[in-house]
Amino acid sequence: MRRSRAFIPTTKEAPSDATLPSHQFLVRGGFINQQGSGLYNFLPLGKIVLEKIRAIVKEELDKAGCNEVQLSFITPMSLWQRSGRSQTMGKEMLRIKDRHENSFVLSPTNEEAIVELVKNRVTSYKDLPINLYQINTKFRDEARPRYGLLRGREFLMKDGYSFHASEDDMIREFHLMQDTYKKIFTRLGLDFRVVEADSGAIGGSGSREFHVLADSGEDTLVVCESCEYGANIETLYEDEKKIEELKERSYEDLQTQDLDDRCSCGAKLSFKKGIEVGHIFQLGTKYSKALEANFNDENGRAKAFEMATFGIGVSRLVAAVIEQNHDKDGCVWTKSTTPYMVNILVSNIKDDEQVKLGEDLYSKLLDSSVEVILDDRKERFGFKMKDAELIGFVYTIIIGKELSNGIVEIYDRKTKVKTSVEASNVFAKIMELI
Secondary structure (H helix, E strand, O other): OEHHHOOOOOOOOOOOOOOOHHHHHHHHOOOEEEEEOOEEEEOHHHHHHHHHHHHHHHHHHHHOOOEEOOOOOEEEHHHHHHHOHHHHOHHHOOEEEOOOOOEEEEOOOOHHHHHHHHOOOOOEHHHOOEEEEEEEEEEOOOOOOEOHHHEOOEEEEEEEEEEEOOHHHHHHHHHHHHHHHHHHHHHOOOOEEEEEOOOHHHOOEEEEEEEEEOOOOOEEEEEEOOOOOEEEHHHOOOOHHHHHHHHHOOHHHHOOOOOOOEOOOOOEEEEEEEEEEEEEEEEEOHHHHHOOOEEEOOOOOEEEOEEEEEEEEHHHHHHHHHHHOEEOOEEOOOOOOOOOOEEEEEOOOOOHHHHHHHHHHHHHHHHOOOOEEEEOOOOOHHHHHHHHHHHOOOEEEEEOHHHHHOEEEEEEOOOOEEEEEEHHHHHHHHHHHO
């Protein structure tokens, strides 16, 4: 992509309600813009990042034997009435009627719809297990939408549902998905924890949350400093006032809080702040019984499906990456999420030698399937460099005055280190780095 042709509307000003770095930098960097309360458009850079995250999620799920589907965004209210959740979901569920006065909801999740899809189509234990997922739009009418993509009303979510002939097999799949989610978040370059959690309105038991560790996280966690143990404080304390008090405290304040308990492994426990980006549940027969979804077992008897459900906040991950990876100048994308791996910055577009090298590098990198953008704008070097830092390209090749001495610079966004490289060797060097 040539920057002169790209739609990347960067700005110096952040929205007045943007208190978190991800909200500020994603808007300022031209990744997203607000359409309404809790509603965001993804601009070209944001769409690239979103699709990269989506692709990683899909690749790992497909490797694990899951089947991708796409359900209607709108679900008949009758399904929610039969499961009993039309009341328990409350005002977060946006209800609508069509011209014939039929009632529907904008799907906040799809347990009921997926059960209806499988019902009467999977009829024998021989057809089990099966794991179906989608990466689709969801809507939850948050009372206080805030924090940009972290707490919006409309969002992109991966929701998966598995069906089994036995509880043991459902638990096996639950652990397989836990391992699969770990692979996904590791590939995204994130520091995360898997914690014990409350099942909430989804129901079931044995749920686990996946949290990206970030000082700005809404959730307060207790984690082991040695092993993988972690828990959301909501599962550790019965006193709701205690829970709210801990949730309201900042990460800096919790550093002063001593935990008397130690982990079962003997190591010290500590408080951390986390952003929930995934949640998996053991549902049992909660939904299959309510919706009368059965299969015939090996003895020909009708039994309700054992189920589990698995979610990932795909659009939320765009913001979570930045909450964990930023500095005062802007975004610091991980290699697997950056919109472009290499940014070629031509300092003086009127200098024919600089332009020629920039064009040559651009062509070579494109031919090598490297995600590259060429900043060929007629702007000052300082302006271009501030844009590069705000957007957060992993590497920027700076072609400037030193080219007359056969030298260019490679700028590493994460370390902020500039390395001088011979112009004749810059292509080989950048390929080595990426």
